[in-house]
Structures are given as C-alpha cells and as structure tokens.
Amino acid sequence: MTENELQKILKEKIAQGDCLNKSVQQILLDYKQSGGQQETARKLMEQVAVDLSDDETLQDRAYDILDIVTGWCNPEIKVWDRQKPVQLTDGLQLEDDETGVIFNHYSFCELVKHIMVNYGKIDYNLATEKLNDSYLIKEPRTIKDVEYITHELEFHWAMLLVHGDMYWTKGIPCNFNKFIDEYLAWETEIKQKYNLKNSYEYYDKY
Incomplete structure (x- = not known):
C-alpha cells in the first residue's frame, strides 16, 4: 500500500464516521505490512488533520487515527510499538x-x-x-x-x-x-x- 493509497482510504473512513476502531487499525496494519513506516503515517495524518481544520468533527476523527498511529490508544488497536520517550525540555x-x-x-x-x-x-x-x-x-x-x-x-x-x-x-x-x-x-x-x-x-x- 502506497502513501497516497493510505491517505485516500483513511480520508474515506473519516468521511464515514468513527475512526478509533479495529477497521482503521487493520488499514494501518496493511500499510505497515507492505513496508509503511510509522513516522510517514504520522506526518500524513498530521497533514490530513490540517486539511480538515475547517470541520472540527472531521478533524477530531483524523486525530483519532493519529492516536492509533502514535500508539496513544487502547492496546487492542495499536499498530506500532511505542517510541522511546524523549528528553523533555522547555522553550x-x-x-x-x-x-x-x-x-x-x-x-x-x-x-x-x-x-x-x-x-x-x-x-x-x-x-x-x-x-x-x-x-x-x-x-x-x-x-x-x-x-x-x-x-x-x-x-x-x-x-x-x-x-x-x-x-x-x-x-x-x-x-x-x-x-x-x-x-x-x-x-x-x-x-x-x-x-x-x-x-x-x-x-x-x-
């Protein structure tokens, strides 16, 4: 699955409704198994969220997908392992x-x-x-x-x-x-x- 294909499929899911679920997890798993990288998926979903900034409901669904990509979701729908915490700084x-x-x-x-x-x-x-x-x-x-x-x-x-x-x-x-x-x-x-x-x-x- 290419990055463009992933973006198209996820935008369709966002238009349909709830995105914090196993059907979205399976899409991301398919992407991962085809060689897709977590960081690429993260950047893609961040851009989708920006594109949907005029519609709060749709943007929230994009953020739900971003939660799955980054691992901030229920364990049952995680796709990638959590990344190591960074050293926290101010400024x-x-x-x-x-x-x-x-x-x-x-x-x-x-x-x-x-x-x-x-x-x-x-x-x-x-x-x-x-x-x-x-x-x-x-x-x-x-x-x-x-x-x-x-x-x-x-x-x-x-x-x-x-x-x-x-x-x-x-x-x-x-x-x-x-x-x-x-x-x-x-x-x-x-x-x-x-x-x-x-x-x-x-x-x-x-």
Whole structure:
C-alpha cells in the first residue's frame, strides 16, 4: 500500500464516521505490512488533520487515527510499538506562516503529572509511568502538534490518563470550573514549588 493509497482510504473512513476502531487499525496494519513506516503515517495524518481544520468533527476523527498511529490508544488497536520517550525540555519554539508558539514541554508534562497525583489520587511514580505511556511525552515537531495538545486543558489530559476514555461519563470532571479558585491557587503553588513555567504562549508573527 502506497502513501497516497493510505491517505485516500483513511480520508474515506473519516468521511464515514468513527475512526478509533479495529477497521482503521487493520488499514494501518496493511500499510505497515507492505513496508509503511510509522513516522510517514504520522506526518500524513498530521497533514490530513490540517486539511480538515475547517470541520472540527472531521478533524477530531483524523486525530483519532493519529492516536492509533502514535500508539496513544487502547492496546487492542495499536499498530506500532511505542517510541522511546524523549528528553523533555522547555522553550520549544514552533511557527507556521502566521503564528508561533513557545511550548514548555517539560513544565507542561510535570503539571499534568501533579494534577494526576492531586486530583487523580495516584502516586507520582504511577503518574510518570502513565504519562510516559502516552502521546503527550513525544516532542512536538510542528505547531499543529502543539495545537493538538493545547486545545485541551492540562486537567483534562490528566484525568484522561488516570481514568481512561470517556471518563466524564462517570461523573469525573473534565475541567475545574466548579472549583476554579481552589485549583488556580493550587496550580500557582505547584508552579512556584517546582519552578514550572506556563505550558505555552502563542504569538502573532506580524
């Protein structure tokens, strides 16, 4: 299966509906078995997500496929083994034609872990293990990678890693709106205690 064939088939799946399933896994397995590389599939799906940026529903389906490609999904539908975690750093600067972002990857991941500990009620070592097993640990290579991460709150990512998909249907909050003062005071304290920076800052190039 060629890269163009893979892109065509996956775009058809996106148009049809849900993409976080075994039928998409089989398409990716066919691609892999024909010699396709994980990194190529990742770049392809990132571009598809960009192409679908005008339709949030379709773009979310593209991101679901990207989750399968990168291994951030249920074990039953994984295609490639997880890549080794990168050394996390702050101050990553990424740009497109109009916008730039400073992404503090280390600080972002540390904050997510501390949220998992304080609000998810797990210990730090388990939080680290869960984070290292996720897409969030991968160093972003494009501004779209950062946009994918930052379109959700750190609190959401933490609860997702602790409680799994659709956790909010179990009564677990996906944000801190109902306890915002307490949360913001706690976050400020954590950032000061561990010398963490704000996760990201977007800016206009012109």
